Amino acid sequence: MSDKSSRRQFIDRSFRIIGFLGIGGAAGVLTKRASSSAVYQIDPFKCTSCDLCRTSCVLSLSAVKAVNDFEKCGYCMLCPAYMDVNSRPDEKGIPTGKVCPQDALKRRVVGRVDLEDPNNNYYEYAIDETRCDGCGKCVKACLPPAGNGSLRLEIRYTRCVECNECAIRVVCPDDAIVRVPVPGMAPTADSSEREKA
């Protein structure tokens, strides 16, 4: 009888400890997030879309996503970031291969639609973030002179877990991962130093 009660007590105690640790950890993470005034972001002028964002993020599906700037986008029929222009053409001469290995770049016709000739249409390209793994193939393919350079890689704050030291920043060969101040928060010491410099 005493054996049974002590085992129950032991299990009870173990679960309590684990529970306390879990609550404490979550509180710590939330406190850290709430107190930080800067976040990790990618400098598009330094980024070379080297593919390390895909492989180095601690998340299984990287927090880095491609983003399309619709102001700059040409709404091309033959978007070099969407179609692999070197792939086998179909009977109308349109390339059949896609650039994105995850098929995360989605397109739809916008404006007046000509069903007979697709060359007369404009197409909008949007990123499916549940598929995009931040490999940057589309970003590379859209760079001038091939495209307008409307695509870029961005760290999505809603997905980023704000590691103490960003795993992508550690390996980034271009120093493209930077800390940027969040609007409405006081700048961090290192960002104000950088501004002074």
Added chain:
Amino acid sequence: MKPQQPEAGEGNLLDRLRKSWFPAAAVVGALASFIAAALRLRPEPGTVLQTTEKPAPPVPPQQAGPNLPAGGFKREYRKSGSLVGGAAAQQFRSSLAGIAVGPGDRVYALGDGEIRTFEAGGSLVAVWKVVPNASCLAAGSDGHVCIGAPGRVEIYDPAGRHTGGFAAGDSAGRPAGITAVKWFRDEILAADADARLIRRYDRHGKQLGLIGTKARAGSFILPNGWLDFDVDAQGVIRATDTGRHQVTAWALDGTPLGSFGKFGMGNPEDFVGCCNPVNVAVTHDGKIVTGEKMVARVKVYEPDGRLLALVGPENFDPKCIHLHLAVDSKGWILVADPVRREVSRFFPVAEAADNAPLRDRETAGGIRQEYARI
């Protein structure tokens, strides 16, 4: 026989485990799995987490275009040298926005907020300041020069004096995004890339008509936001339709007269990439000269779209998004490379290249390699 009693302290297995290392191991294990789950341990560098990459489909064998001369081009151009930049001394410091050829084959180059005028032989004649945001220029048969700038057209006399100008845009007051201007007799034609049409003005800025609005398929498709055109002596306008990969022909009253060109990576006659050709010019004998980006090259076509000649990418910077074009009375092609800030001249060699083999870089494989290299 008396059963053997366990020694003192041995007890049952659970009891022994509980008393010894089991509690500690259980707590440590639970903690470790909790921390691992919370932090999602970083994978080894180079670990592929997700990959659905498929092998590239095989590239079809090169096919000669239906109108391409078997084995080579009918005409060949050779570089005569540079007028600006390169080996020449007259280098622009920061920009080269356009070129034009005027009477007596005088060459006008626009860059750094000024116009530089050269004799046909290449000597610098004059330099004058223009509006700093000028994007294009044209020279009339009387030596007057007009400049296109956002929402404005400015006119200068042959000596470089500002003699007039007018605002260009629609009736609602939206300024025109002017990317090309041309003289036709006493009229000024201005390409408005924002409105995707060509506006026709008299010298005083009165709008006479619009070109590009009467086609069944709609106006120009311009993913790169650039519209270029030229007009021949008969008043036929040749304009680039970059999204459709075509050169289109229009009458001055806006009637569409036809088009040629299509997308293709395998045939030099076709236009590569998302949006080409980006620039166009018409020679005095009616041939059409096109400039392409991505695979920076210049091509010469018959008016019906048959490819006559090709000036290869080895002559231009691969990062060019424009190759501004002009032609002189002798049929020489002037190309302004805005990245190198160099104006090169190419002259036609006698049409003896019928049997010359296609150079390797102009074959399908060569174009693909060039595309991949950039």
